[in-house]
Amino acid sequence: MKELKVRLLVIIPAFNEEASIGGVIASVKRHAPEADIVVVNDGSIDATAEVATRAGATVLSHLYNMGIGATMQTGYKYAGRYGYDVAVQVDGDGQHPADSIRFLVDTLVKNRADLVVGSRFLGEGDYKPSLARSTGMAIFSKVVSAVIKVKVTDTTSGFRAAGKRCIDFFSSRYPDDYPEVEALVLLHKKGFSIMEVPVTMSERASGHSSITPVKSVYYMVKVLLAIFVDLLKRV
Amino acid sequence: MYYLQIFSIIGSLVLFAIVIDFIRRGLLKEKYSVLWLASAVVIMALSVKKELLDSIASRLGIAYPPSLLFLVAFIFVLLITLHFSVVISLLHEKNKAIAQELALMKNALKEAGIDVPGKARGDDRK
Numbered sequence A: 001m002k003e004l005k006v007r008l009l010v011i012i013p014a015f016n017e018e019a020s021i022g023g024v025i026a027s028v029k030r031h032a033p034e035a036d037i038v039v040v041n042d043g044s045i046d047a048t049a050e051v052a053t054r055a056g057a058t059v060l061s062h063l064y065n066m067g068i069g070a071t072m073q074t075g076y077k078y079a080g081r082y083g084y085d086v087a088v089q090v091d092g093d094g095q096h097p098a099d100s101i102r103f104l105v106d107t108l109v110k111n112r113a114d115l116v117v118g119s120r121f122l123g124e125g126d127y128k129p130s131l132a133r134s135t136g137m138a139i140f141s142k143v144v145s146a147v148i149k150v151k152v153t154d155t156t157s158g159f160r161a162a163g164k165r166c167i168d169f170f171s172s173r174y175p176d177d178y179p180e181v182e183a184l185v186l187l188h189k190k191g192f193s194i195m196e197v198p199v200t201m202s203e204r205a206s207g208h209s210s211i212t213p214v215k216s217v218y219y220m221v222k223v224l225l226a227i228f229v230d231l232l233k234r235v
Numbered sequence B: 001m002y003y004l005q006i007f008s009i010i011g012s013l014v015l016f017a018i019v020i021d022f023i024r025r026g027l028l029k030e031k032y033s034v035l036w037l038a039s040a041v042v043i044m045a046l047s048v049k050k051e052l053l054d055s056i057a058s059r060l061g062i063a064y065p066p067s068l069l070f071l072v073a074f075i076f077v078l079l080i081t082l083h084f085s086v087v088i089s090l091l092h093e094k095n096k097a098i099a100q101e102l103a104l105m106k107n108a109l110k111e112a113g114i115d116v117p118g119k120a121r122g123d124d125r126k
Helices: A021-031 A048-054 A068-081 A098-111 A131-148 A164-172 A179-190 A213-232 B003-024 B034-048 B050-060 B066-111
Strands: A008-014 A036-041 A058-061 A086-089 A115-119 A160-162 A194-198
Touching: A008 A021, A008 A048, A008 A068, A021 A036, A021 A048, A021 A098, A036 A048, A036 A068, A048 A058, A058 A068, A058 B066, A068 A086, A068 A164, A068 A179, A068 B066, A086 A098, A086 A164, A098 A115, A098 A160, A098 A194, A115 A179, A131 A179, A131 A213, A160 A164, A164 A179, A179 A194, A179 A213, B003 B034, B003 B066, B034 B050, B034 B066, B050 B066
Parallel strands: A008 A036, A008 A086, A036 A058, A115 A194
Antiparallel strands: A086 A160, A115 A160
16 A cells, blocks of 8 residues: 655653653654654653653743643644644653554544544453543543544543644644543534544553542543533534 | 611722722723722612612512622622633633743744753742
8 A cells, every 4th residue: 555645743741751751752763753753841840851852852841830731732733833744642651552653643544534542442452440440431431422423432542643634623722631531522523533443552651640549530520521511612 | 877887888988999099000900890890889889878778688588688788799709709710711721822832932943043041940939
């Protein structure tokens, strides 16, 4: 098959990830050498920016910590302004498989989809979340799939590829905290097409989930509420 | 005249005067003063005209008319805080856009060979 030429940007959001960011960048470079890499440093107080620059990524540094939503959006703004065709989000903690970036991008281009999500629950994978977390994820999946009428098994996955229309939309509009689930609903409202492909994710290389047990209740309530509020929003 | 009546007339007058003075000195934008002035005027009107207060209170089924003053004041406080929440949300959006623009611009400058030094340690000190 003919190789489709797309200008590809990998966006890596990072907050105090000096231990893992270098490895993530190296891994992306190895598996997707054609991609440009931008690290959005969300006000880290460690050497994240220096490590990322040394590893050969473009670094956009927020003056202060603004959260994951604003951080992703800065990446999308960069992608939009510098004319990229596809932007892939890859977490800075090393849990997303860089060797699946091309799979995500190929799926997006071939199907002319607007967003392709890498799912931990499709196909064979050994991802075993805790009972509380898997229950939450199952609820999100049920609710979101019903709302957007496309089956999405892994709504909280931050490993996703976005096409040009999606990049433009995210540049102007991106949810603030816990944005992954909400972004799906907003895209659906825009009439954009969403697909899911199976990926295998490893345990995080460093750090821990931003979601602690205490926050998880707030997370559940906030996201479920946001899904329904999003349905009422003008997009 | 009841003491409470005098108290609330003086109170609303003082509030009105403070708000006007704040606008005059540029401490408060006109845009954010409307609800404050409205609350002062309404409370003043209800305090001065006791018949008005009594008739509205009886129509609302409020046995003790002066508590209508508290209700009105409370509703205004609610409106004002709601207004603040809206304003804060708008400011948040604008603030975010500026900070993102700054990150993009610093990078563009760096690529043009102009390196804006990063934060110095003293920057965050109050």
